Amino acid sequence: MIKVERVMHSDRKRDEIVAYMADFSHAEQWDPGTISCRPLSAGAPVRVGTQWLNVSSFRGRRTELRYELTRMSDDRLTFVGRNKTATSTDDLHFEPHSGGTRITYRAHVEFHGIARLATPLLKGEFERLGDEVSEQLPAALQHALGPPRLDHNSSDLATRKPARNSRHENGKREPSVKSRRAASISPRDRCDDFHKQGDQEQRPRSAGRCDVAPDGHSAWPPGRRTVAAWLPTIWGERCGACAAWPP
Structure with missing residues (x-):
């Protein structure tokens, strides 16, 4: 056989x-x-x-x-x-x-x-x-x-909207809403808003310098730089505008 x-x-x-x-x-x-x-x-x-x-x-x-x-x-x-x-x-x-x-x-x-x-x-x-x-x-x-046919639980996959792509066609990432808002606020307004919050004695500001930052660096950034360029590097309890700038 x-x-x-x-x-x-x-x-x-x-x-x-x-x-x-x-x-x-x-x-x-x-x-x-x-x-x-x-x-x-x-x-x-x-x-x-x-x-x-x-x-x-x-x-x-x-x-x-x-x-x-x-x-x-x-x-x-x-x-x-x-x-x-x-x-x-x-x-x-x-x-x-x-x-x-x-x-x-x-x-x-x-x-x-x-x-x-x-x-x-x-x-x-x-x-x-x-x-x-x-x-x-x-x-x-x-x-x-x-x-093969789709299962009943997955039959609506074709009708679902595709996930939103966070990148432009040229490959660059689209800035978030939070980043666009931060870039639209001037450094002075951002610093003023910070120091207006809470007790003034806890968040004093001397002329031209921010005492909230430990190193006491200048509150105003040098020329040709934007808040959006430095701000993402440092976040926390410091001033949202001036704490991002190096001394």
Whole structure:
């Protein structure tokens, strides 16, 4: 007996895949050796006992097998095909995995009579077919079922407004509202506002200098510099304007 096993993954849900693959006529799309596959009872619902006539090509020769669905459950499908030369079993197992479905494909082929002698010689050929199935089956599911649908909880993602970008098109960060307000206030007004708050004895100001800052540096900045350039470097209990300037 020849045994081949391959494991694949699909983004689609398990119930969708099982419903699609339960109809063995779809083997025309995912089985590389199948030429045609027609149900013997056209229009009948698919269930255990449903049969198909499968015409396939193997090593340049056409062969016919009558397949029957012998097992059908939420996570497993088994098809058995027979003719005078061989019995072929396709067993598929489905399990949820990583938001999609893991598909385990097992093919068993048992030759009858004198054809058994060719079993060791045909092993490599069936392994090649197994490789082709592992590539063709996920692609067939994607083509037949389309891209996976969004979950109900995430269905409104497309309608949500995009997050506000805090950068201009040229890559520079847009100044915050607080920075723009700080830049619009003159150093003298900022210093006056600070010293007007609270007790004057706790926040005295001498001529030209701010006594709130420990180093007693000049309250007025040198030329060609702005509050916005230095102010972010020092914040806290000092004067909002003059404490930012070095002595």
